[in-house]
Amino acid sequence: MTSPKITVIIPTRERASVLGAALRTVTAQTYENLEIIVSDNNSGDGTDAVVQHANDSRIRYLNTGKRLSMSHNWEFALTHVREGWVTFMGDDDGLLPGAIHRMAEIIVETKAQVIRTEYCTYDWPGMLGRPYGQLIVPLTSGMESRNSRKWLKKALEGHVRYSQLPMIYNGGFIHFSVLQHIRDVMGVFFSSVNPDVYTAVAIARLTDDFLFVREPLAISGTSKYSNGHSAFSARASRNPQAYRQFLSEGNIPSHADMPTSKEGNMPTSLQACVYEAYLQSARLGGSVDSMNHARQLAVVLATSGKHRTAIDAWGQDFSHLHGLDYSRANRSAVHLRRKLESRWLGQKLVRVLRSVVTDRLALQNVYEASIAAGALRAAPGRMDSLRFLGNELRGAWRARINA
Template sequence: MGNLLPVDFLRRARRFAARNIRKLSDRMRAADRKKSPVVFSKTSSPSISGPLFTVIIPTVDRSQTLVDTIRTCLMQDDENLCVLVSDNASTDDTANVVASFSDSRLKYINPGVRLGMAEHWEFALSHVKEGFVTVLGDDDGLLPDAIRAARQLTADYDAKAVTWQKIEYTWPNHIIPSFRNWLQIPLGVKVELLKTRDVVAEVVGFRASYPRLPCIYNSFVSMDLISAYREKNNGEFFGGVSPDVYSAFAIASQVEEFVFCQRPLSINGGSGKSNGTLQTLGDKDHPSARKFWRETKFKHEEGLPQVAVIEFAVIDAFIKVKRSVACFSDIEIDQGALLRSAIGSTFGGYIPAERREERVEAIREYAISRDLHSTFLKVHEQKRDVPSPPFELPKPGYYHPGSIVFDATTFGAQDVFAASRRSSEVLDLAAGQSELFKKLTQTKRPDLAVALFARAKGQPLRLHLGCGAAYFEGYVNVDFPQSEHAIMSVTPDVICDLTEIDLPADTVEEVRLQHVFEHLNRVVAIASVIRWHRWLRVGGRLHIETPDFEGSLRDFLNAGDLREKMRAIRHLEGDQVDGWAYHVGQWFPERFKHTFNMLGFDKAEIRQKASGHSPPLRNVVAIGTKTSSRSAKQQYQSGCDLLKQFMVAEEEGPTWEAWAKQLAGVLGGEILPQPSIYQPLLS
């Protein structure tokens, strides 16, 4: 036998092996998590266990947007939450706005005097002693399940910092009119465990933006990390002009790895008073822009111009943190990449032409101080001569594979609270019905298609098109915006032109129109029925109600006086108050039945109906059920056959050919139906 090993050595060997097995197991689990999309559990009971989560909302004179920011926080289904509004000596009704909420999770503090931005954030952070903390701008918002998701991620990964990608939203009062009420939703779902040093190197190498780091503005951070940094930085956490940028490096210096969640948990709002908006897009002499630099005790590092160039804010924060806590010693700033990024964003981004000269001179000054003037000249010449892109944000649509853009007005959203709820619905649709979502992104108007199905909230889609003032529960109600209605008040779920909707085949449960169909001319009416038939699943229903031409004609012929005759005519012609409010199609039971049968609704229920008016008006209700799918060629031929029946004589052959060409154009999307009746403007 060989030499026997001592018992204590064997014990130590077993413990060593067990530790390594646990570490290997942890690494394998982490690798699995990095490969898997995040799935957030949703339960009905509020979360009360686990650490305290605090949302700090620093604010100053922005009560108009603050109220909706607070609403996004208080809709969180979590009792172990503190929403801390820190009012930087506002002169508006901020205090009253906060007091208007009756929720014990909401707290209010005020330093009593106006502080610089970084100093104010430090004041607010000093009131947080435990748990996890984030900072939310007073025109930003949380998504409905943000706290639950953050709590789940911190627990699953035993993480000290959880970072996420943000949704971008511009308020209706944005200083650039063409930017207003714009919404961009990232569609990523992965959760990654990132090495902090690797990301720091990417950020100062200008291969990644600073929010990729655990910035307190888009992260929940353990107060343990905050306290650890304070101990090394003379008791302060924030130490730079831009506290959000500074926090990214400060937190990174205290943690080896952090969780990065591609699915958004919050919205970055840009309003008319946003600091970032005013600093980069607004008048450089705007009072708020001047106050930003004047009120803070912090300045950029020597040699860095005091201007709002984000690349300067990044390296200023990096240098300060690197010096304060003796970290990142082997990570260097890529000066050439800095110049390319700063000059590129000046000419190729969203910087107004009148602000470019100031930025270019600041970048030139910096380049000269670093002996990089020749590099500056080369990059400047390249970027300057490239035609500037249009000064506009991406248009509504799907941008493969990363995001979808909306005009938030489509959802009826006019604030960050509504934008938060609608964004959550879109993300739930993308995650819960991925195959359907993919089909929706391939339509002609992905933004409208996604909006309609998102508003259905996972239920079969039942469309109420042209809802007007009649809002039907259980349907997604769709109509023009209020501006298109001179008389009635409308609050649709989705606002759009009905003719621009394009949906995948066999995806809709029901299409319903209540006194809308008669506004469509014969070609558009036939094309619409063909499109709706394609959208509907087999067994789906088309439900239409219009004035009844036959019944109204009987009322007209039996009328006792002119007034009764004109009443019947008014019902058939429409109110004609708005440009769309003309009835150009006359429908009756036999016409509906014939049209439905020709276009694939073999099972049809047609009935005449009296309105609740006294005396009643005459209407017709037609409900058709899709019994089978039909080819586009078959439907087009049936549509042409229907149009042929409108010919008053064989000599109208050329007219019929024109109708057939129009039908092909409408079905192919080459012709968008336009109002054909002149509508005088109301004075």
């Protein structure tokens, strides 16, 4: 078969303690036409030594030379790519064994230019109050062509998570020509404070369809450094320090139609982030019918979860800015909330039923998790999954009683 060029970009900053394991999941790939870009955001913790220790000729180490925001570091890294297919992964994330070779097969077989794959999840040790990690490995396979506009509408309406869109992160592989088209229109590729969310929305706006591969090729890791967990999680293990550091650095201003919270930040709502990315990418076209501020406010309020008090306060500011009836939006959100919560719970339970969940293996890092994921895909065991499913159902039942 032909050998398409594939570039894996790992932006990083002061995370040498997890980067080594994440990088090892990539250098373990046997695929030759692979470039690995590590974009070091001027770290001072020995990140360069970790990369040097990997000792792989496919690695290109970059240093920004000064501290940049996350979005600007991602943009800096992407400017060093000129061709082929591109994916980004976090410095606490990983790839499954053989993932790049498998992606090359899919590219050659389907001729697709926008590909999104399923992914595993791994909670690093300590994230769940245990000395070892929890791993969820989907057992799904096959692929389907998805209409980009249809799935973008689903995400904006809260029916699916933005990770179901053709994002370039953790299992998303995008041909460089698509990225260059967005850059030609927007001037830069990343035009939002949340680069992963932005790519999901922007690429969906620009393309007619994308290929969704149900076979997991990547691992989405959650560690004490994870910005998403630090910002949005309601777990007791949430450490807000990572998000505070993220916010302390100059970044791309949020869209003028999205007021900041009382602290001067974007609200702690992934749904608000999706809408902000939608607003920022308007020049790409691909608008979704009947999508407006009033409708999005109801969805943001309905999906506020345990951050409801803060989101309600932000929603009132949003209503005032756009001359909306907040009480009406809140009433709509009450009816919508139960529907969406039931839908999301159903999606989560279906995912568990189609996966192996294990929290009893002594997995100390994402590289060990990647090896385990490959083994579990080959010979799955389900007892831990059933126990996990029971815990999820009990938790959902208690939440509904207390609502």
